[in-house]
Amino acid sequence: MNHELILSEKCDGYGVITLNRPDVLNSFNEEMHAALAEAIARFDEDSDCRAVILTGAGRAFSAGQDLSVDDTSFLGDNPDLGLVLEKLYNPLIRRIRSSHTPFISAVNGVAAGAGANIALSCDIILAAKSARFIQAFAAIALIPDAGGTYWLTHRIGEVRAKMLAMTGDPVDAETAADWGLIWKAVDDETLMDEAASLAKRLASKSATGIGLTKMAIQAALTNSLDEQLDTERQLQREAGLSGDFKEGVRAFLEKRPAQFNRS
Numbered sequence: 001m002n003h004e005l006i007l008s009e010k011c012d013g014y015g016v017i018t019l020n021r022p023d024v025l026n027s028f029n030e031e032m033h034a035a036l037a038e039a040i041a042r043f044d045e046d047s048d049c050r051a052v053i054l055t056g057a058g059r060a061f062s063a064g065q066d067l068s069v070d071d072t073s074f075l076g077d078n079p080d081l082g083l084v085l086e087k088l089y090n091p092l093i094r095r096i097r098s099s100h101t102p103f104i105s106a107v108n109g110v111a112a113g114a115g116a117n118i119a120l121s122c123d124i125i126l127a128a129k130s131a132r133f134i135q136a137f138a139a140i141a142l143i144p145d146a147g148g149t150y151w152l153t154h155r156i157g158e159v160r161a162k163m164l165a166m167t168g169d170p171v172d173a174e175t176a177a178d179w180g181l182i183w184k185a186v187d188d189e190t191l192m193d194e195a196a197s198l199a200k201r202l203a204s205k206s207a208t209g210i211g212l213t214k215m216a217i218q219a220a221l222t223n224s225l226d227e228q229l230d231t232e233r234q235l236q237r238e239a240g241l242s243g244d245f246k247e248g249v250r251a252f253l254e255k256r257p258a259q260f261n262r263s
């Protein structure tokens, strides 16, 4: 396996994963999926890694599935794209969402097809002002996948979701931020610094608190209020039993910065 398809770097308390096939706009082949899964698993198992930044090398974040015939066996006479999703994309999205580590996507350029939706699956999405999000599927007679129909409908509503998905029109980063599809559009030159500074802030907080907060907010996307109140009770019980809670309260009362558990 060529691990250079994915670059991963451990920084102070957080990790950076870079999709690295710039010649084909970081489009995904099976090897890159495998290398990405490995990098995510490695950071996930590292208790000292308390946030992960996902970005792309070169001028794109990712152009989604590699469509070149040479690079894929998916384009045969009767391709089962459902199988491709089941085997590659769905596990990736589930891995990001089920991880208690916060994921930050730093969208450095065009994000198209599944590439856009992988970026949108992260917990906090920063994008360079020059970046564009494209639901490129319509041009090749597919539907948005990698969670695309979910992120769009939940964040920007049915009307805008259908317009973007059916036309494949690009959305620029500032519009995406205005619509609530992403957190923020930033100057291109500052993107990685902003992502790093956010990762450091998250890394300084309680991993228990952040991880349980991630689970609670995701549960709210499908729960009724009653179910969500039950979820909050259950997760708060867990949070309250943690050493981090004791330390947080103690630090507040002693008027000093909290020192949260690193394991």
Ligand code: T3D
Pocket: 023, 024, 025, 027, 063, 064, 065, 066, 067, 068, 074, 081, 084, 085, 110, 112, 113, 114, 115, 134, 136, 137, 140, 142, 145
């Ligand atoms: O199994 C399954 O397929 C199911 C899962 C599907 C998930 C999906 O993601 S389906 C959607 C796949 N993605 C696309 O349809 C996007 C295709 N790319 C584009 O539409 C455009 O490249 C962009 C709008 C993203 C960027 O346009 P532009 O003009 O800035 O760049 P370009 O010239 O089109 O691309 C630069 C190079 O990257 C070019 O190669 P070349 O000519 O320099 O040798 C181009 O062929 C290559 N490239 C871009 N996207 C892909 C790609 N090569 C392979 N696969 C790609 N997806």
